[in-house]
Amino acid sequence: MGKYDFITAELSELKAQGLYNTIRTIGSPVGAWTVVDGRRVLNMCSNNYLGFANDPRLREAAKRAIDVYGVGPAAVRSIAGTMTLHLEFERKLAEFKGVEAALSLQSGFCANLAAIPTLVGAGHVLFTDELNHASIIDGCRLTKAERVIYPHGDVAALRKALAEKKDAPRKLIVTDGVFSMDGDLAPLPEIVEAAEEFGALVMVDDAHGEGVLGSHGRGIVDHFGLHGRVDIEMGTLSKAFGVVGGYLAGKAEVVEYLRQRARPFLFSSAATPADVAACIAAVDILQASDEPVKRLWDNARYFKAKMAGLGFDLGNSQTPITPVMLGEATTAWEFSKRLFAEEVFAQAIVYPTVPRGKARLRVMVSAVHTKDDLDFAVEKFARVGRTLGVI
Numbered sequence: 001m002g003k004y005d006f007i008t009a010e011l012s013e014l015k016a017q018g019l020y021n022t023i024r025t026i027g028s029p030v031g032a033w034t035v036v037d038g039r040r041v042l043n044m045c046s047n048n049y050l051g052f053a054n055d056p057r058l059r060e061a062a063k064r065a066i067d068v069y070g071v072g073p074a075a076v077r078s079i080a081g082t083m084t085l086h087l088e089f090e091r092k093l094a095e096f097k098g099v100e101a102a103l104s105l106q107s108g109f110c111a112n113l114a115a116i117p118t119l120v121g122a123g124h125v126l127f128t129d130e131l132n133h134a135s136i137i138d139g140c141r142l143t144k145a146e147r148v149i150y151p152h153g154d155v156a157a158l159r160k161a162l163a164e165k166k167d168a169p170r171k172l173i174v175t176d177g178v179f180s181m182d183g184d185l186a187p188l189p190e191i192v193e194a195a196e197e198f199g200a201l202v203m204v205d206d207a208h209g210e211g212v213l214g215s216h217g218r219g220i221v222d223h224f225g226l227h228g229r230v231d232i233e234m235g236t237l238s239k240a241f242g243v244v245g246g247y248l249a250g251k252a253e254v255v256e257y258l259r260q261r262a263r264p265f266l267f268s269s270a271a272t273p274a275d276v277a278a279c280i281a282a283v284d285i286l287q288a289s290d291e292p293v294k295r296l297w298d299n300a301r302y303f304k305a306k307m308a309g310l311g312f313d314l315g316n317s318q319t320p321i322t323p324v325m326l327g328e329a330t331t332a333w334e335f336s337k338r339l340f341a342e343e344v345f346a347q348a349i350v351y352p353t354v355p356r357g358k359a360r361l362r363v364m365v366s367a368v369h370t371k372d373d374l375d376f377a378v379e380k381f382a383r384v385g386r387t388l389g390v391i
C-alpha cells in the first residue's frame, strides 16, 4: 500500500464518473475573444460581466499604482499600517454602495470566512440557504454557532426556523443575493422582513449582484430598495469589477467590529496596490455611468431569447447568468468539448459545484460581446445541441 493510494483511487473514480475537472489554459487577457489552450475562441464563461478585466482605464490605474506604491503591501494592515489606496477604495466603495463603511479583503471567499464566524459563535444560530456558495458554507463551518440550513429561497421555512430559535441571543441569516450557478435571486425583501420581526441580522453575498443589479450596478440591496435594512453586504472584486479582492460593507459600527475582529483581516496581508487601484477605477467608471450595465443586460436578453427560442432549457435565471441545463456530467463535458472545437469556450459545470444530475454549461454574456459574437455563439450552440440530441 502506497501512502498516496487513496489519492490515486479518488482521482480515477472522478475520471470514471466524468467529474474530473480539466482546467484549460488562458494565454491572453480575458475578453470577448480569449486565447484558450493556444486558440482564439469566443469566451462565454468568464465572470467578466462588464469587460473590466482588460479595460484600458483599469490597466492604467494599476500601472500607475505600481509606480507610486510598488507591487505589494508587505504587511497585514492592522500590524504594519494601511496604504492610503486601501482607505480611498473603502471610502469610494461605501459611497457607491450607499452604505456607511466598507472593508477591503483579499478575496470574496476570504470576506465570507471573515464575516460569518465573527458575527456569530457558540450559543448563537445561523440560518443559511441550502444553495449558498461554497465560501458561505465554509464560513458557516468555521463558527460554533448552531446551523439551520433552510430549503432554497423558502421564506416560510426560514420563518418557522426563526420562530423555533427565537430565544437565541444572536441570529444571523446569510444568503447569496444572486445564486451563482442558477442566476435566480434571493427573496431578499421577505428575508429582511422576517429578520426584522425576529431580531436577526441579515448578510447578503452580492458577488453576482454588483455591476449587474440596481442603479449603475450598485447591487441587490439597491435593486430591491433595501438600503439601511441589510446589516452586512459581502462582495467580490473578481467578477464585474474585473480584478481580484473582496469586501464587507454596511453600517459603520458593524464594519468597525469586523475590522477589529475578523481573522482574515487581522492575520492575512492586504490586496496589492495594483489590484486596489484598478478597483478604484472600476468604481469611478460605474459611479459616472450605467452604460456598461445597460449593455450587459441588453446582451443577456438578446442571447437568452435566441437560446430559449431554440428550445434549450435555461433554468430559472433572472440575471445574465445563463445555465444551459444538460443533466449528466458526461453530456455537459461532451457539449463543452464540441463547442470548443467550434471556437466557443463554455466550460461544463458538474458535481460538486452543482448537484449530481444537474450538470450544465454556465454561459456568461458580457457587456463587451457584440451582437455578431452572440449570433456566432447561438449558431454553434444550435449545431452542437442538435448533434447531441439536446434540442
Ligand SMILES: Cc1ncc(COP(=O)(O)O)c(C=O)c1O
Pocket: 107, 108, 109, 110, 133, 135, 176, 180, 205, 207, 208, 236, 237, 238, 244, 245, 246
Ligand atoms: C456567490 C459567490 N460568493 C463568493 C465568491 C468568491 O469570490 P472570490 O472569487 O473573490 O473569492 C464567488 C466566486 O466564485 C461567488 O460566486
